[in-house]
Amino acid sequence: MTDLHWREQQVLEGLAQGLTAEQLGKDLFIGHRTVKTYLKNLYVSLGARNGPHAVALGFERGLLKIGEQR
Numbered sequence: 001m002t003d004l005h006w007r008e009q010q011v012l013e014g015l016a017q018g019l020t021a022e023q024l025g026k027d028l029f030i031g032h033r034t035v036k037t038y039l040k041n042l043y044v045s046l047g048a049r050n051g052p053h054a055v056a057l058g059f060e061r062g063l064l065k066i067g068e069q070r
Contacts, residue, residue, distance in 0.1 A: 004045055004063065011038045016055045016064050 029053035
């Protein structure tokens with residue numbers, strides 16, 4: 001299993017809920033550019049090509065569960 005930074009995990013969960021970088025930034029009290037940096041790091045950590053691929057990999061690797069909320 002891939003170990004993610006706690007903030008990357010939060011971003012992945014928000015991504016799975018369909019939130020934008022701007023929405024995530026507001027929810028997490030960080031700037032949307034900071035969210036985008038976490039997204040880039042998340043993609044590298046997971047080996048993902050984009051957001052939907054990161055979410056799919058998150059489910060495959062047990063980082064996300066259906067019905068789980070932050």
